[in-house]
Amino acid sequence: GDSVTQMEGPVTLSEEAFLTINCTYTATGYPSLFWYVQYPGEGLQLLLKATKADDKGSNKGFEATYRKETTSFHLEKGSVQVSDSAVYFCALTGDSGNTPLVFGKGTRLSVIA
Amino acid sequence: GAVVSQHPSRVICKSGTSVKIECRSLDFQATTMFWYRQFPKQSLMLMATSNEGSKATYEQGVEKDKFLINHASLTLSTLTVTSAHPEDSSFYICSARSGPDRGPEAFFGQGTRLTVV
Numbered sequence: 001g002d003s004v005t006q007m008e009g010p011v012t013l014s015e016e017a018f019l020t021i022n023c024t025y026t027a028t029g030y031p032s033l034f035w036y037v038q039y040p041g042e043g044l045q046l047l048l049k050a051t052k053a054d055d056k057g058s059n060k061g062f063e064a065t066y067r068k069e070t071t072s073f074h075l076e077k078g079s080v081q082v083s084d085s086a087v088y089f090c091a092l093t094g095d096s097g098n099t100p101l102v103f104g105k106g107t108r109l110s111v112i113a
Numbered sequence: 114g115a116v117v118s119q120h121p122s123r124v125i126c127k128s129g130t131s132v133k134i135e136c137r138s139l140d141f142q143a144t145t146m147f148w149y150r151q152f153p154k155q156s157l158m159l160m161a162t163s164n165e166g167s168k169a170t171y172e173q174g175v176e177k178d179k180f181l182i183n184h185a186s187l188t189l190s191t192l193t194v195t196s197a198h199p200e201d202s203s204f205y206i207c208s209a210r211s212g213p214d215r216g217p218e219a220f221f222g223q224g225t226r227l228t229v230v
Contacts, residue, residue: 089156
């Protein structure tokens with residue numbers, strides 16, 4: 001079945017550091033890929049998405065490129081802020097219908113001033 | 114993006130009582146909603162898939178008699194934790210997908226922190 005593997009945290013960075021959170025996937029066909037962010041005590045928010053190969057999703061300074069050849073969707077940000085401290089989940093779906101997304105285990109990011 | 118609203122955000126109940134959590138899609142119709150449980154500092158655990166007008170589909174190991182799911186309309190699904198015990202204390206999150214018209218992503222409620230004392 002489909003699966004998502006992302007780097008395990010926690011990741012601790014200083015403010016303005018460069019962030020990379022690795023995500024690779026296994027799926028048949030051409031899945032849509034997502035990054036969600038969860039702030040403490042809240043639900044998940046869609047951060048960015050990509051629906052086909054070579055698409056780049058971007059939002060709030062975060063970027064991820066859909067790489068079919070390496071089955072990866074790594075999350076990057078050039079300069080993190082303390083407010084970026086959260087848990088980040090990589091996810092995929094192989095359809096646009098009524099099945100749940102497949103999630104990675106999440107990566108906790110702490111940014112210190 | 115589409116909005117999913119979950120209520121209450123926090124609830125404390127006594128052991129042995131039941132608690133109902135509501136999940137509403139505010140600006141789209143959701144024939145299917147999903148219920149997750151999340152333990153501290155852990156990932157999401159899919160509990161069940163809620164289907165409008167039919168029985169929910171539970172994941173292996175989830176007690177369907179303890180976690181009752183009702184999806185009576187296209188905009189509302191409820192999760193009732195029956196005869197709650199302290200081990201049911203957790204963070205519960207609902208989710209819905211709006212279908213191909215709005216994209217493949219899922220939208221999440223704000224979550225409910227349940228504490229059973």
